[in-house]
Amino acid sequence: MKVLVTGAAGFIGNYVSRALIRRGDDVVGIDNFNEYYPRRCKQFNVDLINILAGLPIETPLDEIQNVFEKMESYYPKPTGKLGSFKFYEMDITDAEKVNEMFRTEGIDAVIHLAAWGGVPMSVQKPVTYANVNVVGTVTLLDACRNFGTKKFVFGGSSSVYGNRDDKKVSETDDVMHAVSPYGATKVSGEVLCHAASVVYGLDVCVDRIFGPIYGPLQRMYGMFMQRAINFAYNGKEISIYGSKGLDTAKDSTYIDDQVDGLLLLLDHKTKFDVFNIGTSDPQPIRLWLDIIGKVLGTPVKYKLVESDKGDVVSSADISKAREMLGYEPKMNMEEGVRRQVEVFQMMPEWYKTMDNV
Ligand SMILES: NC(=O)c1ccc[n+]([C@@H]2O[C@H](COP(=O)([O-])OP(=O)(O)OC[C@H]3O[C@@H](n4cnc5c(N)ncnc54)[C@H](O)[C@@H]3O)[C@@H](O)[C@H]2O)c1
Numbered sequence: 001m002k003v004l005v006t007g008a009a010g011f012i013g014n015y016v017s018r019a020l021i022r023r024g025d026d027v028v029g030i031d032n033f034n035e036y037y038p039r040r041c042k043q044f045n046v047d048l049i050n051i052l053a054g055l056p057i058e059t060p061l062d063e064i065q066n067v068f069e070k071m072e073s074y075y076p077k078p079t080g081k082l083g084s085f086k087f088y089e090m091d092i093t094d095a096e097k098v099n100e101m102f103r104t105e106g107i108d109a110v111i112h113l114a115a116w117g118g119v120p121m122s123v124q125k126p127v128t129y130a131n132v133n134v135v136g137t138v139t140l141l142d143a144c145r146n147f148g149t150k151k152f153v154f155g156g157s158s159s160v161y162g163n164r165d166d167k168k169v170s171e172t173d174d175v176m177h178a179v180s181p182y183g184a185t186k187v188s189g190e191v192l193c194h195a196a197s198v199v200y201g202l203d204v205c206v207d208r209i210f211g212p213i214y215g216p217l218q219r220m221y222g223m224f225m226q227r228a229i230n231f232a233y234n235g236k237e238i239s240i241y242g243s244k245g246l247d248t249a250k251d252s253t254y255i256d257d258q259v260d261g262l263l264l265l266l267d268h269k270t271k272f273d274v275f276n277i278g279t280s281d282p283q284p285i286r287l288w289l290d291i292i293g294k295v296l297g298t299p300v301k302y303k304l305v306e307s308d309k310g311d312v313v314s315s316a317d318i319s320k321a322r323e324m325l326g327y328e329p330k331m332n333m334e335e336g337v338r339r340q341v342e343v344f345q346m347m348p349e350w351y352k353t354m355d356n357v
Helices: 011-021 037-052 061-072 095-105 119-124 126-147 181-199 223-231 253-267 285-296 319-325 333-345
Strands: 001-008 025-033 085-089 109-112 151-157 203-209 238-241 272-277 302-304
Touching: 001 011, 011 025, 011 037, 011 253, 025 037, 025 095, 037 061, 037 085, 061 181, 061 333, 095 126, 109 126, 109 253, 109 333, 119 126, 126 151, 126 181, 151 181, 151 253, 181 203, 181 272, 203 253, 223 238, 223 285, 223 333, 253 272, 272 319, 285 333, 302 319
Parallel strands: 001 025, 001 109, 025 085, 109 151, 151 203, 203 272, 238 302
Antiparallel strands: none
């Protein structure tokens, strides 16, 4: 199967691309290297895919080779033929280029992950978020219609649920109360997907992703675990702005569990369906800080600051994904953090000392 992965240079996108290639699918990746975090990190991600697919890379080999080998060592060695990879630097809102690429490639299915992510930034740049997350999504849906693509997996977000305190949210809950522009764009994306499934006959699955997704090379900016590791390494103090301070607990999913969910959705036969993909087991920030400090061998220094109004606590009811897809999150939190720290420590100095993460 030829699968288009949008946002392939991003955190989740590069893992999904590598998982598809390992299982023998051909991947077309697109990304515009937006300025949310440095291009160098995204090129590193693309080069992890390139190495796996046997393609040339731009990152110096001595920076990436050991990291690549370590990260691949977490998976069983593929036994079959690997899939191929082709990368386009492209903006998903550029309808002409997107359509041209669909025409050239003949895409069977799309896993749509390209977006502006993160709640606080969306409050600063709502128009940018709406343009990419909404117009970009409809541009891809339209290209699927134009070129007969059959399946679309939408990278949605738990932010669609708004603030539900400690309630476990399920897919039948109302999603009209997003509390950030980011959450609102993800609701819009889902509704556009639903409309496309009706009027274009496209098969769609929505993954309501429960994050922060963590694991090696976690998205660089605005992600709590990565920031804690980076700040501890650089002797800085991290600000905790969750709505319940150290007791703020999010349904953080390990990257491989999230990728499993996305691939199950890709293979799931349906006209339209929505699934929560998380752990259903949110853990408080104090425990994350404790584990990260232990693994690093240095306590994480922190201060509590005023909570961010758009920040939502989240806990997923994942019984639907368990029953209908056989989805089961497997990663133990300590092992997940250990891997994230292990890979962080192998990264070049420019990465470890990056500012404003
Ligand atoms: N990481 C999480 O915790 C989390 C939680 C919930 C939902 N999600 C969703 O998962 C998806 C991937 O998240 P991520 O953590 O990998 O983020 P990321 O920022 O690492 O990856 C997103 C990628 O999309 C690309 N992109 C942005 N605008 C683009 C455009 N106009 N054209 C082409 N490419 C563009 C970016 O350059 C980036 O590489 C996003 O849709 C995000 O909203 C992530």
